[in-house]
Amino acid sequence: MIHTSGLTKHFVVKKKTVEAVRGIDLHVEAGELVALLGPNGAGKSTTLRMLTTLLPPTSGSARVAGFDVVADQREVRGRIGYIGQGNGAGHSQRGRDELISQGRAYGMSVAAARARAAELIASLDLEGVADRVVSSLSGGQRRRLDIAMGLIHAPALLFLDEPSTGLDPQNRANLQEHIRELRAGHGTTIVLTTHYLDEADQLAERVIVVDHGRVIADATPERLKADHAGDRVTLTFDHEADARRGEARALDIAAGARAERTGARVVIEVPGGAQLTPKLLRSLDEANLDVVGVEVVRPTLDDVFLNLTGRSLREADAATPETATTTPQESAA
């Protein structure tokens, strides 16, 4: 469904070159639900804009839904839905009318556009609000309307740029449910960008981690965690001296583990830590080391990012200054 080779985008800003995307090779098969995860400025939106024909690549190539994003823009646009970061829907019209106009713009007949709008309004829980003007809708309702706009022509492939940004947790959960349903009910291929770790973890079947314009990891959330981060086992001992001995013993038992001790507490990071813990406790018991508390925490995608880059995704986000960008033509293509 998506095949890119060395996809690259440079921007020149005040004679300086910004290497937003630096040679991405991406392959997404039909029916996949993929998240591009990375901090602000990693190049996620720029990648999406190239894939949706909104920005021409500086070099490299991309085929989307069977067509080249540069040579066959119209064919690509007709087969995809794109929901950008801003609101696609206008504000003074009723939601339903927006949807019908959008369908007409894709060449649908009035009757077909009307029928499809009604179907999307029902499936995205917009029945109570579709006949209100868009400006009166809540953030979550507007975001769902945006999604309906992107789906009006029943595309086989849907791109969502930061779909949850700005939504409260409940609306975010609702939206994620709708995205799952789209995938399950229609087999739509979905590519979304996010910097929410939990969203990538819970929603996507495949997470492509992007940093500084490059793909640095690509696998299921479980695989990424298993390969790039360990479980964190925290052992609390009665005394600091026991903790010191316990730390050494734990490192003997747990191959590839990293340990850090603070007072009577030892934190061990090790792949498969949950499975290893009973053996660890038995061994500590045999050595007469009293463990008074145990906690096992599974890794998060942030641990993965930290291990891959040395930075936490949260810190990386916080440290990236907002950069003013010139927005390219951004219609729901």
Ligand SMILES: Nc1ncnc2c1ncn2[C@@H]1O[C@H](COP(=O)(O)OP(=O)(O)OP(=O)(O)O)[C@@H](O)[C@H]1O
């Ligand atoms: N139109 C543009 N002109 C100049 N620089 C740009 C433009 N668009 C993006 N950039 C720069 O390219 C880099 C990648 O930006 P991009 O928006 O793709 O990142 P992102 O991963 O989507 O981040 P965010 O989560 O903040 O949307 C950033 O340094 C950004 O400032």
